[in-house]
Amino acid sequence: MKKITIIATLILTTAVVIIGCKDKRDPGKIYMPDMAYSRGYETYAQRDSSIFTADPNDAGHKIFYNNLAPAGTMKRGELFPYPLAFDSNNYKISGQIQNPIVGDLPGKELEEAGRLYNINCGICHGEKGAANGPLSAKIGAIANFTQPKYIDMADGTMFYSITYGLNNMGSYASQLSREQRWKVIKYIRTLQPKTIATASAAADSTTAK
Numbered sequence: 001m002k003k004i005t006i007i008a009t010l011i012l013t014t015a016v017v018i019i020g021c022k023d024k025r026d027p028g029k030i031y032m033p034d035m036a037y038s039r040g041y042e043t044y045a046q047r048d049s050s051i052f053t054a055d056p057n058d059a060g061h062k063i064f065y066n067n068l069a070p071a072g073t074m075k076r077g078e079l080f081p082y083p084l085a086f087d088s089n090n091y092k093i094s095g096q097i098q099n100p101i102v103g104d105l106p107g108k109e110l111e112e113a114g115r116l117y118n119i120n121c122g123i124c125h126g127e128k129g130a131a132n133g134p135l136s137a138k139i140g141a142i143a144n145f146t147q148p149k150y151i152d153m154a155d156g157t158m159f160y161s162i163t164y165g166l167n168n169m170g171s172y173a174s175q176l177s178r179e180q181r182w183k184v185i186k187y188i189r190t191l192q193p194k195t196i197a198t199a200s201a202a203a204d205s206t207t208a209k
Contacts, residue, residue, distance in 0.1 A: 079178045086164045097156030101182050113180075113187035120175055121184065129191035139168050151192045158185045 044067065053062040074081065079100055084090040105113055118127060126132040129145035136142045143150055150158075162181050165171040176184065 079182070082159065082163060082178060084160060091157070091160055091166075094157045094160035095154030097154075097159065099155040099159075099182050099185065101179075101186060105183060105186050109183065110187060110190070113183040116176060116180055117184050117187050120172055121188075124169070129188060141168055143169075145188050145191055146193055155182070155185050158188070 047065070051063055052065050053059065054064070054066045056064060056066075058064070069075070082097070084094055084097065104110070122133055124131075124133045124135050124139060124142050125145060126136065131142040131144035133142070145151075159181055160166075161169065162176070162184070163171060163173045172181070
């Protein structure tokens with residue numbers, strides 16, 4: 001009997017030592033693995049190429065997933081998608097699109113819009129929007145926002161240009177979200193002189209009388 005007890009004790013001790021020497025980061029057996037590990041896949045997590053594919057042509061044989069959001073969806077808090085595609089005719093009608101941000105920006109938001117303007121636009125258009133930024137001489141044909149042409153330009157047309165690019169300016173859609181682009185336009189309006197707009201309004205008033 002003693003011999004059986006000793007043997008059982010040795011076996012149990014050996015088992016404890018072996019188990020105790022395993023990797024401490026290994027949680028061992030999990031009672032309910034689905035509760036511990038989600039079946040969902042993180043967007044940029046590495047996936048088994050024998051199961052998943054990013055090639056649309058191979059979608060019938062494997063699970064197709066290309067890391068992009070489903071068509072027609074938008075992230076929470078984002079403004080509605082811009083309805084006009086890149087097209088010369090759409091540029092002509094872009095002025096019909098109204099700025100979804102109504103009224104003047106409050107102090108903090110205007111300050112942030114100004115920061116974004118100086119980072120992305122000021123290098124060419126200048127701090128005051130007068131087309132005298134550090135790169136303006138090298139690039140040329142920079143829009144001067146203080147001129148009547150741009151004072152009268154609709155927000156929707158400016159947004160189109162920022163989104164798709166125009167002439168020497170490339171697209172800034174990847175650098176600025178839709179909301180940020182509309183807010184930058186609001187900031188640009190603060191750089192433009194009010195005298196022309198005031199005189200125009202006065203002239204319209206006189207004509208109406």
